[in-house]
Amino acid sequence: MHSALMGTTSRSWGVRRPSAAWLAVPAALWLILFGLAPIAFMLAMSTWTSDIFGMTATWNLDNYRRFWEEPLYISVLFTTVRVALTCTVLSLLISYPLAWFLAERRGRAKAILLILVFVPFWTSYLIRTFVWLPILGRNGIINDLLLRIGIINQPLEWLLYNEGTIYLGLVYVYTLFMTLPVYVSLERLDRSLIAAASDLGARPFRIFLRIVLPLSMPGVLSGSVMVFLLSAGAFVTPQLLGGPSAIMFGNLIAAQFLNNNNWAFGAALSMILIVVVMLFVFVVGRRMGLQRVFLGEGV
Amino acid sequence: MDDNEKNTTGPTRRLLLQGMGAVGASALLPGAAFAQQKSIDGLMVNGILGGPLRAMIEGPTGVKVNDGPFVSSTDNVAKLMAPGGGTRYDLFIGVSEFSRNPVLGAGPGKERGLAFDPAKVPNLKDLSAIARDDLGTRDGKNYIVPVYWGYDMALYNKDHVPENDPLTQSWGLMFSEKYAGRIAWYDVPHQMIMVAGLHMGLKEPEKASASDLAEITKFLISKKKNVRAIWTTFAQAVNLMASGEVVVSYGWIPMRVALQKRGFNITNNWPSDGLLIWSHGAYIPKDSPKGNEAQAVVNAMLAGEYGAALTRETGYLSGSVAAEKLLSAEEKKAAGYDVRERGIKTYSLKWPSDLSRWVEAWGKVKSA
Amino acid sequence: MRGFPTMSRWSLALWLYAGLFFVVLYGPLLTLVVFSFNDGEVVALPLRGFTLKWYRAIFGMPELLASLANSFILGILSGAISTALALGLALAFRRDFLLKSLLLRLVLLPIIVPGIIGGVVLLLFFGYFNVPFGLYTTVLIAHINWALPFAFLTLYPRLHRFDRSIEEAAMDLGARPLRVFTRVVLPMITPAILATFLFSFTLSFDEFIRTIFVLGGERTVPIQVWTLIVEQIAPFLPAIGVVIMVISVSASLLGALVAGGVGRRGRA
Numbered sequence: 057m058h059s060a061l062m063g064t065t066s067r068s069w070g071v072r073r074p075s076a077a078w079l080a081v082p083a084a085l086w087l088i089l090f091g092l093a094p095i096a097f098m099l100a101m102s103t104w105t106s107d108i109f110g111m112t113a114t115w116n117l118d119n120y121r122r123f124w125e126e127p128l129y130i131s132v133l134f135t136t137v138r139v140a141l142t143c144t145v146l147s148l149l150i151s152y153p154l155a156w157f158l159a160e161r162r163g164r165a166k167a168i169l170l171i172l173v174f175v176p177f178w179t180s181y182l183i184r185t186f187v188w189l190p191i192l193g194r195n196g197i198i199n200d201l202l203l204r205i206g207i208i209n210q211p212l213e214w215l216l217y218n219e220g221t222i223y224l225g226l227v228y229v230y231t232l233f234m235t236l237p238v239y240v241s242l243e244r245l246d247r248s249l250i251a252a253a254s255d256l257g258a259r260p261f262r263i264f265l266r267i268v269l270p271l272s273m274p275g276v277l278s279g280s281v282m283v284f285l286l287s288a289g290a291f292v293t294p295q296l297l298g299g300p301s302a303i304m305f306g307n308l309i310a311a312q313f314l315n316n317n318n319w320a321f322g323a324a325l326s327m328i329l330i331v332v333v334m335l336f337v338f339v340v341g342r343r344m345g346l347q348r349v350f351l352g353e354g355v
Numbered sequence: 356m357d358d359n360e361k362n363t364t365g366p367t368r369r370l371l372l373q374g375m376g377a378v379g380a381s382a383l384l385p386g387a388a389f390a391q392q393k394s395i396d397g398l399m400v401n402g403i404l405g406g407p408l409r410a411m412i413e414g415p416t417g418v419k420v421n422d423g424p425f426v427s428s429t430d431n432v433a434k435l436m437a438p439g440g441g442t443r444y445d446l447f448i449g450v451s452e453f454s455r456n457p458v459l460g461a462g463p464g465k466e467r468g469l470a471f472d473p474a475k476v477p478n479l480k481d482l483s484a485i486a487r488d489d490l491g492t493r494d495g496k497n498y499i500v501p502v503y504w505g506y507d508m509a510l511y512n513k514d515h516v517p518e519n520d521p522l523t524q525s526w527g528l529m530f531s532e533k534y535a536g537r538i539a540w541y542d543v544p545h546q547m548i549m550v551a552g553l554h555m556g557l558k559e560p561e562k563a564s565a566s567d568l569a570e571i572t573k574f575l576i577s578k579k580k581n582v583r584a585i586w587t588t589f590a591q592a593v594n595l596m597a598s599g600e601v602v603v604s605y606g607w608i609p610m611r612v613a614l615q616k617r618g619f620n621i622t623n624n625w626p627s628d629g630l631l632i633w634s635h636g637a638y639i640p641k642d643s644p645k646g647n648e649a650q651a652v653v654n655a656m657l658a659g660e661y662g663a664a665l666t667r668e669t670g671y672l673s674g675s676v677a678a679e680k681l682l683s684a685e686e687k688k689a690a691g692y693d694v695r696e697r698g699i700k701t702y703s704l705k706w707p708s709d710l711s712r713w714v715e716a717w718g719k720v721k722s723a
Numbered sequence: 724m725r726g727f728p729t730m731s732r733w734s735l736a737l738w739l740y741a742g743l744f745f746v747v748l749y750g751p752l753l754t755l756v757v758f759s760f761n762d763g764e765v766v767a768l769p770l771r772g773f774t775l776k777w778y779r780a781i782f783g784m785p786e787l788l789a790s791l792a793n794s795f796i797l798g799i800l801s802g803a804i805s806t807a808l809a810l811g812l813a814l815a816f817r818r819d820f821l822l823k824s825l826l827l828r829l830v831l832l833p834i835i836v837p838g839i840i841g842g843v844v845l846l847l848f849f850g851y852f853n854v855p856f857g858l859y860t861t862v863l864i865a866h867i868n869w870a871l872p873f874a875f876l877t878l879y880p881r882l883h884r885f886d887r888s889i890e891e892a893a894m895d896l897g898a899r900p901l902r903v904f905t906r907v908v909l910p911m912i913t914p915a916i917l918a919t920f921l922f923s924f925t926l927s928f929d930e931f932i933r934t935i936f937v938l939g940g941e942r943t944v945p946i947q948v949w950t951l952i953v954e955q956i957a958p959f960l961p962a963i964g965v966v967i968m969v970i971s972v973s974a975s976l977l978g979a980l981v982a983g984g985v986g987r988r989g990r991a
Contacts (some may be wrong), residue, residue, distance in 0.1 A: 084826055094847070097851070186766075228751070309839055334835055
């Protein structure tokens with residue numbers, strides 16, 4: 057395992073080190089052209105107006121005013137943030153023990169287990185979401201099983217088509233994004249620290265709280281940001297599994313393009329979601345430094 | 356293969372497909388003629404080219420139709436109106452009503468669609484009355500040609516829902532307490548609100564005022580507790596009915612056809628408060644370089660042979676009287692060609708006066 | 724591990740938890756497999772007997788096989804380009820330079836933009852400038868956009884950990900930078916590059932939300948699956964899911980083997 061001294065810039069003895077900054081240029085150009093420019097364009101479009109005949113460049117804030125004045129949008133925005141945060145927490149709680157488990161294993165078993173964790177994520181995420189329907193439905197597998205065993209007399213209605221199902225669906229497809237960074241963080245943990253602490257008489261829980269958790273923070277934050285981002289933009293999962301009251305901001309945005317032709321308004325809503333999500337990342341990045349969050353150890 | 360990145364379909368795809376010939380399906384090899392064949396890119400309900408239907412279009416015209424992933428009629432319009440819309444697809448087929456304003460444009464000279472040339476589409480003469488009603492015309496020229504029509508209804512499971520109940524034969528079925536927890540709605544604002552408006556007795560729901568809309572919204576919110584699920588896709592709706600998750604659902608004709616073909620005891624109702632009728636019209640972007648080929652395809656869709664097969668395969672009703680002549684009286688009745696003669700109240704799907712408000716209202720219904 | 728009576732209690736709990744985790748993780752997949760052999764007309768209980776007809780149906784569907792081919796090629800292309808761009812970034816990031824933190828924010832931008840917006844943004848942009856929509860134009864760009872940040876995030880830590888003293892030693896001995904790179908650095912980071920490529924491939928293969936907005940006339944596998952769901956009952960959906968899984972798993976395992984083999988040879 058490499059030591060933690062990697063952050064230092066090495067100064068060699070008098071040998072001229074050519075700067076490799078130019079290597080970043082192709083990627084930078086790509087990102088500016090296809091990453092930044094389209095967003096800037098969408099920002100412009102959010103100040104235009106769409107009607108049944110098309111879009112006109114009116115350059116005003118009407119779309120944003122509508123967002124502010126109609127309570128629906130803010131309410132759904134709150135719901136979306138709440139759901140995304142809940143998903144993140146759930147995902148963390150579920151992934152952390154498993155990441156620890158993986159980090160503890162050695163050799164071939166570790167490699168096999170890692171692959172086993174990866175494999176489900178190589179199935180289409182659409183299908184992995186759909187498959188919950190025949191499992192959780194009124195006449196689905198779980199109900200069928202429970203009825204046969206005799207635990208229940210009537211099928212359980214609450215398994216499907218509510219907010220809980222959304223959590224299940226989202227966490228199921230996005231867990232890998234949390235498990236992996238946490239695992240990487242835990243793997244780098246110096247085991248001798250734990251051994252020393254327990255030698256000194258610390259109980260396991262205290263060791264976890266004071267040593268393991270803080271040292272795994274980069275992974276935890278990185279995974280959390282990822283899962284939050286992914287959940288905040290969800291729209292297929294709530295639509296499919298969430299029942300009659302499942303609506304997230306992504307659905308509102310989608311409706312502007314799929315059910316309506318109000319592209320300008322859709323652009324405005326999109327900008328709003330981007331800003332909200334960016335705020336979240338910024339807040340987290342503030343605590344840890346953006347580079348640390350995403351890249352792990354100090355950069 | 357790697358230097359052909361820009362050269363999309365032809366050679367690369369052919370090479371790959373030939374490489375996969377080991378799978379043994381001779382249907383895979385489109386043949387050397389692939390690259391030279393006339394073709395158009397279209398966006399339409401993919402089911403209308405399913406099974407034997409595709410050959411009935413591509414055969415007589417010699418034009419291959421590359422149908423893209425159809426999302427919705429409004430999405431079609433969105434793609435047409437997107438800057439550069441004329442270059443993506445050569446033929447769109449979507450709900451005529453929703454396409455009317457965008458395709459015809461605000462006024463003369465602002466049309467986004469190609470005017471159909473009667474010489475290139477001789478089968479126009481066979482348009483049925485219902486289809487004719489929905490033509491998109493300006494100054495004597497046709498910009499939208501209805502190719503087929505249909506209606507939306509409530510599907511219900513005859514094992515659980517009595518057929519001759521007046522409740523069954525009305526849109527009230529979708530809002531009833533009787534089947535609470537076993538109802539499914541459709542996740543589309545304009546249709547659900549329209550249906551609710553009809554049920555509430557509004558004369559012209561599409562012209563609903565702001566207060567009317569608020570009433571409809573309140574109504575829908577109050578009935579939402581009886582709803583088990585709100586579906587977006589065909590497969591969802593069919594699975595909901597077929598698995599017994601729900602016994603009543605907003606439905607499309609092809610769903611009824613699919614379920615009945617598979618032996619389920621499910622049928623559609625004929626709502627006394629107004630069967631929602633719509634047509635799907637074909638329109639071609641003004642600047643499409645393949646206007647002739649696209650018109651040839653539309654012509655083939657108005658041919659009797661295709662139209663009759665369309666009804667048999669999908670349940671959609673052809674816009675051509677030539678097709679009606681090829682169907683038996685029974686088939687016509689089952690499909691509903693005679694809705695107007697049977698005295699069933701019909702209501703043509705119309706574009707809402709303010710769709711953005713409707714979309715918003717639906718959002719409110721769902722977030723309540 | 725130090726022997727501790729309480730430790731083994733935790734240990735047992737952990738094992739049980741891991742077991743439960745894998746059961747829940749694989750349960751739906753097993754369901755998928757079971758339904759793929761089910762002789763029923765809809766994807767629902769009751770099970771009606773064993774059949775291979777769905778698999779037979781899939782292999783007779785040229786659109787599906789075409790979309791598989793499309794997804795493959797697209798995955799390879801976008802994976803390769805993403806990895807190349809990410810490699811450049813990762814190498815450059817080893818040292819500080821002007822605007823480095825700004826560039827980092829730029830790299831993370833596609834991740835921060837939620838899925839559907841990522842597609843919409845490109846739809847508006849390409850549409851306005853009349854860029855022809857197609858698999859190897861707009862869709863490729865959308866996929867690279869999506870994969871690039873992840874590729875960078877995967878590659879960078881591994882590059883960062885790479886012990887530079889060997890590199891510096893080679894330079895001290897007078898080797899030119901390019902030679903140092905190809906002879907020393909590259910062989911040692913090849914497993915990381917391969918892993919990144921695989922990851923990017925996977926991301927592209929499963930990409931759906933952005934793709935649907937910028938698609939031309941052709942389909943990738945997720946789009947094809949979506950079309951089937953939108954248009955049909957699709958009882959063969961589970962079978963498709965299984966096929967997709969088998970392909971992805973095989974490709975990844977193959978890649979992992981190759982990467983492992985190369986890695987072993989590469990290590991001095």
